Each structure stands twice: as structure tokens, then as C-alpha cells.
Amino acid sequence: MRLSPDAPIHGCCATLWRHAGSSCVAPQTSSLPSRHPPTHRTPTVSLATPAIGGSGLRHTSRGSISIEAVLIIPAFLLFLALIAAIGRTAAVRADVHASVVEGARIASMQTGSVQGQTAAEDAIRAHLAQEGVTCLRLDISINSQALDLPPGQPGSVSATVTCVVPLADLAVPGLPGDVTITESFDSALDTYTIHTSR
Numbered sequence: 001m002r003l004s005p006d007a008p009i010h011g012c013c014a015t016l017w018r019h020a021g022s023s024c025v026a027p028q029t030s031s032l033p034s035r036h037p038p039t040h041r042t043p044t045v046s047l048a049t050p051a052i053g054g055s056g057l058r059h060t061s062r063g064s065i066s067i068e069a070v071l072i073i074p075a076f077l078l079f080l081a082l083i084a085a086i087g088r089t090a091a092v093r094a095d096v097h098a099s100v101v102e103g104a105r106i107a108s109m110q111t112g113s114v115q116g117q118t119a120a121e122d123a124i125r126a127h128l129a130q131e132g133v134t135c136l137r138l139d140i141s142i143n144s145q146a147l148d149l150p151p152g153q154p155g156s157v158s159a160t161v162t163c164v165v166p167l168a169d170l171a172v173p174g175l176p177g178d179v180t181i182t183e184s185f186d187s188a189l190d191t192y193t194i195h196t197s198r
Helices: 011-020 055-108 113-130
Strands: 137-143 156-166 178-188
Touching: 055 113, 055 137, 055 156, 055 178, 113 137, 113 156
Parallel strands: none
Antiparallel strands: 137 156, 156 178
16 A cells, blocks of 8 residues: 555654655554464263163163062962962861861760761761861761760760862962861760660
């Protein structure tokens, strides 16, 4: 850029005017350092990590729950079946005992051995049927010979009941398919009762 001789000259251009004549070149913009230093960005590295709450974790959770169910449910069912077997055996034993007691007492009140045996067997079967007891095999043994003794002689009537209880329907591993329950009871005779042998 050239300046006119009449134009006012200031600053560094005035000095150049004195030494270089009438041509004065406007100074170029100097590349002075900036007041604000350049910002250097630190490169960041992102590592891909699996999401904790993603579908993979849910799939793993479902798998562990399935394995636990496979292990726990059969054991729980086996435990329930074992409890059922124990409960059934205890209930049948109580019913058999009650029936044999009733049969022996009824037999002891009869007037002869034949009547005593028949009455005892009928009473035992009726009691078991009333309680809903199921026996694979039912054996009833009545000893009523004391009913043929002369009056005044002490004696007793004995009754024995054997019931084979089914357990195969419970399907408990290690348990037999049935269990045998045997109960006995003796009932004393009334020595003041006249017994007539038939």
C-alpha cells in the first residue's frame, strides 16, 4: 500500500518514510503468540464393558434359577412323600390298635368261645371300615377259649390284628411297597359272669 506524501504518517511508518522515501508498506500482521495458550486435549480411550443389567446377566440368572428348581423341587416332593408315608403308617397303627381293643372287649362279654370270636371279628372289621383303613391283607386272630371255663375262674380273651398297609402309591425311593402292622390286646373276663359253652 502506497501513501500519499500529504498523508499524515505516524509510528513505525514515519521512520520508514524518512529512510525509504515516499513508499511505505503497511506492516504485516505479526504472528505474535496468543494470550491464551492452545489447549491440548488428552485423548481418551473407552473400553467396552458388558452391561451389568443386560440380557446376558438376565439369561444367567434364569439359568441359575432353573438349576436350583431342578435340584430343590424333587427333594421337596420326596420329603412330602416321606412325611405322607410316616403319617399313613402312624394313622393305620392307631386305628388297628383301637379295633383290636374293641374286638377283645366285645368278645369278653360273650357267653361262649364261638360267640366271642364271631363278635370280635365283626367288631374289628366294622371299626376299620368306619375309619377308612385299607389293608392289602387283613388277618384277625381271636383266642376266646377262656369263655368256656367254669364260672369263677379267671381268664382273658386275646385279639390280634395284622394289617398290611400299601405304600407303593407314594413312590418314595428306598421305602418298601407296603408295611405290616400288628397289634394285640387282652381283655380280662368277668369272673362273676356265667359263661355257657356251645
